[in-house]
Structure formats: structure tokens, C-alpha cells
Amino acid sequence: IKLYEHGPRARARASRASRGDSQSHSDSHSASPPLASSSCVVSPPPPVALALVANNNNNNCIMGVTSHPLLAFTPIQASLGGLVLATAVTGKMALLGKVTGISGTVKGLILKSQKATNGAFVAGLVLAGNAIAVLRPEWVVVAAAAPVWRAVVAGVLVGAGTAMGNGCTSGHGLCGISRLSPRSIVATVTFMAAGVATATATKSMHALGYVTANTPPIAFAAPGAAFYLDAAVVAGTAAALYGAIAVAKGMLPCKKDNADPAYCSALEFATEFVSGATFAAGLGLSGMTSGAKVAGFLDSPLISKTWDASLMFVMGVALVPLTGVMIMIKQRSKEQKPPLLTSKYAIPTNSTIDAKLLTGAALFGAGWGLYGACPGPAIVQAAAQPGVNTLGFVAAMMAGQVAYENAMSSSS
Numbered sequence: 001i002k003l004y005e006h007g008p009r010a011r012a013r014a015s016r017a018s019r020g021d022s023q024s025h026s027d028s029h030s031a032s033p034p035l036a037s038s039s040c041v042v043s044p045p046p047p048v049a050l051a052l053v054a055n056n057n058n059n060n061c062i063m064g065v066t067s068h069p070l071l072a073f074t075p076i077q078a079s080l081g082g083l084v085l086a087t088a089v090t091g092k093m094a095l096l097g098k099v100t101g102i103s104g105t106v107k108g109l110i111l112k113s114q115k116a117t118n119g120a121f122v123a124g125l126v127l128a129g130n131a132i133a134v135l136r137p138e139w140v141v142v143a144a145a146a147p148v149w150r151a152v153v154a155g156v157l158v159g160a161g162t163a164m165g166n167g168c169t170s171g172h173g174l175c176g177i178s179r180l181s182p183r184s185i186v187a188t189v190t191f192m193a194a195g196v197a198t199a200t201a202t203k204s205m206h207a208l209g210y211v212t213a214n215t216p217p218i219a220f221a222a223p224g225a226a227f228y229l230d231a232a233v234v235a236g237t238a239a240a241l242y243g244a245i246a247v248a249k250g251m252l253p254c255k256k257d258n259a260d261p262a263y264c265s266a267l268e269f270a271t272e273f274v275s276g277a278t279f280a281a282g283l284g285l286s287g288m289t290s291g292a293k294v295a296g297f298l299d300s301p302l303i304s305k306t307w308d309a310s311l312m313f314v315m316g317v318a319l320v321p322l323t324g325v326m327i328m329i330k331q332r333s334k335e336q337k338p339p340l341l342t343s344k345y346a347i348p349t350n351s352t353i354d355a356k357l358l359t360g361a362a363l364f365g366a367g368w369g370l371y372g373a374c375p376g377p378a379i380v381q382a383a384a385q386p387g388v389n390t391l392g393f394v395a396a397m398m399a400g401q402v403a404y405e406n407a408m409s410s411s412s
Helices: 008-019 023-029 075-096 102-111 118-135 148-165 169-178 182-201 225-251 261-286 291-298 310-334 355-371 375-384 388-411
Strands: 052-055 061-064
Touching: 075 169, 075 225, 075 261, 075 310, 102 118, 102 148, 102 169, 102 375, 102 388, 118 261, 118 375, 148 182, 148 355, 148 375, 148 388, 169 182, 169 310, 169 375, 182 291, 182 355, 225 261, 261 375, 291 310, 291 355, 375 388
Parallel strands: none
Antiparallel strands: 052 061
């Protein structure tokens, strides 16, 4: 079985299939639903087993090799994306002394309980999502044909769960585990287990339209040269921008009594924006903005022939440098050495493991497994491909966060 076809022959084959010139192709695929894509939807003609529909400059649907095949094992892409995520988290921690917790950032903006500079992080996610839609649309794969109720219910569960459990895959997963926090480790194990249980019980890959009963097992797919260039450009640009902010801080230190508040605030805004945009690019590079890859990972390998282990490499590889970074940051904090732009590190100190944490993590995991999206990727997906499901998920997620906080306020 060929995994991919590309070039003029593949385009001709796709063109014949779209015109219905080949009766055999039409007959053999009449019972199979089309694959979901960020740009268009077609049914792949044989002998192509797996392919992602990309959007070319003429807005025509073509079959071709991409960095993120819809169904493929992509550990290299996931690993490089994980390193970019680690770059985003490290830059924000080194300059501002803050962890990257996306669900908390969104909740804080809604409830106006956090600094306005946090809005720049979300703006970075959104604008990077807009750029991805133009430059790399194949990075975003959403289940546009899935029932709207599924996206809405999942969004509410993710919103309420992250508010109750105080974290998601970024706050508990990346930043918490790298700090060796027992609370975050327990939360991560809980929402992972809940995600797998929900995705398996509700057959998310089938329900979201990513696979059928006849879909073959996935195979390894190596990235092309363009992917390595993308990763290098993103990481290099982020490092250069973080460096420029550090240099700008040196020109007028923000921790001095005579510092210009507007100047220092501008540097904080810039840091948040760069971190958000870099984080969005890392999500795209790693495959986390592909609902097919997330749902494929959460679908139990015990019963699924299309289980995709790629996302294990995202967190696993990102945690290697991040753990070292967090150890150094904790040491600097103990020695009362501040970050570059602020007066002290804001490292979470809550170590409580209770029913609230476990319930919140379980609710979040259930929503994650139901739709294949968590806060960060969901925002990027909505920006890159606004639609009923993507926007509905984000709106429901915010509503879930607000509903939980209002319920807590009423009961206290």
C-alpha cells in the first residue's frame, strides 16, 4: 500500500475523482465519508491509503505529501514542535517569571482578574493562528462535520474542568511536571486517563469523521526539508525576539526606581505576544492543532488500529529542557534573583491534592477526549478556521469557566 502520492500524477488522479471520471473509484468509496481538512474535503482515490488534503495557491483541492498527514505516526514533527513549545515557555519564564497556563490566562481575562498584558499572549495565539491559516493551513485539522453538540459539550467540560482543577496540558502538563510538582503530575495522569476513557468509550475518531471501519493502520511519516526549515525559522525568530527584548530592557532597566512604566509595560506586552505566537507555532508544528492526531492519541491503543503515539513525543521531548530550566528558575527564586523584566518569579505554590483537583482534571479530560481539543490548540484552531464547531467550542469553554467561578462565588 502506498502511503502517499504527489506531483502531477496525484493531481490528475484527484482531478479525475472529483469529476467522477472513474466509476471504479466512485464505487469503491461511495460508502466512506470524506476526510476532514482545514481547507477542503475530498475522498482520497486509491491506491493512496492516507493523505491530507492541502490548499494550494489556486484554492484547488490536491492530494500531496505534507508535514502533518491526517493519519500518520509523526514523532519527529512532534518532537521538534515540543522543543518550540519549550522555547515559548522558557522565554516567558526567564523574562517575566511566569508559567504558561493558557486556561488560567483565558479565565483571568474573562473575569478581569489578571494583568492586561496577559491579553497579549492570547493575541499572539490568535494572530499566529491567522498566519497558519495562510501559510501552513495543513497544520490545522478540525472535525467540521462533527455534531455541534459534541463541540459545545466538550467545551463546557474543558472550561469547567480547567477552572476547577486550575490547569490544563500547558499549566499542569508542561509547566507543572517540569517543576516536579506532585499536584500537577496527579492532575496530568487524571486528565490523560479521563481523555483516553472518553475518547475510547465514545469512539471519538469515528464520531468526528477521521476514520471508518476500513481505515488501515497508520504508518510512520518523516518530515520533508521544508518542515525542518519551518521549525528552525520559528525557533530562531523566537530566540531573536526574546533576545531583542532583553537588550531593550538593558537600555532602560525596568526594575529601577526611575524606570518608565509605559516602556516597561510595552516590553511585558511584547514578551507575552512573542510567547503566545511561538506557542501557537509549536502547537502547529507538533500536530496538536490537528484534532485527528489528538483524538488518535487518546483513542485506546488496545482496541484502535489507528492509535497515534505522536503526541507522547510532544510533552516528553519538551519536558527534557524545561525540567532543567525550572530547576534553575527555582534556585534563582530561592536566592531572590528576579527575572529580567519583573521583580520576582510567580511560581505556583499550591500543593494540595484533593477531590476538587481530581474532579476538575477528570472533567477536563472528558471534554478533551470527546472533541480532541484543549484550550491552547482550540484558540489557534478557531483563529485559523473559524466555524460553528471551532468557535462554539471556545465560546462554550469560556462559558464553562465563568459558570464554575460564579457557582463558587455564590456558594462562598
